[in-house]
Amino acid sequence: MTSNKLKGFACGAVAAASYGLNPLFALPLYEAGMKVDSVLFYRYFLAVLMMGGLMLVRKESFALRRAEVLPMIVMGLLFSSSSLFLFEAYNYMDAGVASTILFVYPVLVAVIMALFFHERVSPLTMFAIVLAFAGISLLSQGGDGKPLSLLGMLLVFLSSLTYAVYIVGVNRSSLKSLPTTKLTFYCLLFGSSLFIVRLHFCTDLQAVPSPWLWANAVSLALFPTIISLVTMTLAIHRIGSTPTAILGALEPVTALFCGVVVFGEQLTGRIMLGVVMILTAVTLIIVSPSLVGLARRYVHKH
16 A cells, blocks of 8 residues: 555544544533534634634645636535534434434445446445444444434434535545645635524624633634544545545544543443444455455466
8 A cells, every 4th residue: 555545544534533523522512502503603713713824824825716716615515514414413313323323424425426427336345334334323223212313314414415525526626636725724714604694694693601612612623623624635635535435434433432431421332343343344445455456466366
């Protein structure tokens, strides 16, 4: 495996793990009485400031070509819509369960790439998807036996779909050649317009109740937003949309870890089995190019 691909897989893993931290920083803001649109406004606004500051320090250009403006607006709205659907779903189901069901998006990415871009999905990739899905299903079964909210599940599916279209769009549009920081900055900037409109141009914006909760808002902007977006874009450019999406299996593992360590949730044998299946699937995706190469050399020699 080349150094470039290895970096791509590492970036994909970091993107997935950091995105899985959404509940850790968002739920305390909910508990303090903040609504979804206000939480997401602060997340995007602070992230825009951070990313813009980084670009200024690095003396990077903010210029966009005319042909890049419309695709950038679409990508920004897709990403912010995915955030909105997921954060709304937190109001209808356990955040850890929502994070695990969100993992349907790698399958949607693979389907979109196969249907619209004729990308071949290898048998090993298909097996990894099935294995990861089986692991996710084990994580998603509620231990209390309560049925999952249909509205919550629909919201998570819409979040998955818009996220999948975003991942494919970044890789298959004129934005592919944009520097990662510039793409991330404008994605957040244009995406924030969704929450500004929903908050009636910020007239309905709620204040962050305490300095401690400002730490949550800043962390929400930094970890599951900037770090996740930047590393995901780097991963897409190095290894493609489908492997990046499948590495998203680490998202529910992160959510599970936070649930057990931070919120004291129970760790059962079924959940452990699900984690092992997910990590096995991720490992298969990482080593699959090497395995295919070995198989081809073996067939060629014999």
